[in-house]
Amino acid sequence: xxxxxxxxxxxxxxxxxxxxxxxxxxxxxxxxxxxxxxxxxxxxxxxxxxxxxxxxxxxxxxxxxxxxxxxxxxxxxxxxxxxxxxxxxxxxxxxxxxxxxxxxxxxxxxxxxxxxxxxxxxxxxxxxxx
Numbered sequence: 001x002x003x004x005x006x007x008x009x010x011x012x013x014x015x016x017x018x019x020x021x022x023x024x025x026x027x028x029x030x031x032x033x034x035x036x037x038x039x040x041x042x043x044x045x046x047x048x049x050x051x052x053x054x055x056x057x058x059x060x061x062x063x064x065x066x067x068x069x070x071x072x073x074x075x076x077x078x079x080x081x082x083x084x085x086x087x088x089x090x091x092x093x094x095x096x097x098x099x100x101x102x103x104x105x106x107x108x109x110x111x112x113x114x115x116x117x118x119x120x121x122x123x124x125x126x127x128x129x130x
Contacts, residue, residue, distance in 0.1 A: 001030075001068075001087075001088055002029070002030050004026075004030070004087070004092060004099075004101055006029065007022075007025070007026055007029060007030075007092070007099060008098075008099050009099075010022055010025075010094055010098075010099055011098070012094050012095060012096050012097075012098070017094075018094065019082050019083050019084065019093055019094050019095070020039050020083055021094075022093065022094035022099070023035065023039075023071065023083050023084060023085050023093070024036050024039065026085045026087070026092055027069065027085055027119075030085070030087055030092075031068065031069050031087075033069065033119075035071070035119050038060055038071065038119045038120070060117035060118060060119050060120055061117065061118045061120065062115060062116065062117055062118075063116050063117065063118050064116070065116070066086040066104075066116040067086065068086065068087050068088065069085070069086065069087070069119065070085075070086035070116045070117065070118060070119075071083060071084075071085065071086075071116070071117040071118075071119050072084040072085065072086050072091045072093070072104075072107075072114060072115075072116060072117075073114070073115045073116075073117060074093075074107060074110075074111035074113070074114050074115075075111060075112060075113040075114075076110060076111050076112060077112050082095070082111070084100075086104075086116065087101075089103065090102055090103050090104075091103075091104060091107060
């Protein structure tokens with residue numbers, strides 16, 4: 001397993017670098033996989049994007065038990081969505097306060113709903129989507 005240390009200095013910016021960007025970069029660095037196709041339409045400004053997307057459901061299969069590389073979709077009490085990467089039995093994610101690497105049990109203090117998705121990195125664009 002690779003160390004997360006090179007990712008710890010990332011800074012949150014709602015316009016240019018938020019949790020989706022961080023997840024994509026983390027998966028590329030830690031797992032050598034490109035998750036960018038799993039988040040089409042969700043990499044612009046947070047003011048325009050971060051809602052639970054139909055693409056998340058279409059492009060990734062929901063699973064019950066996470067493994068390294070699983071996309072973790074979290075929803076807070078206000079209905080806002082947030083994503084992280086499951087790695088080494090923890091969730092690596094970026095918030096306004098910086099990078100966090102927490103056990104899932106700790107996330108329930110901040111999020112009311114947590115779902116796991118197995119990324120499908122080999123899917124082409126589904127029919128009917130633009």
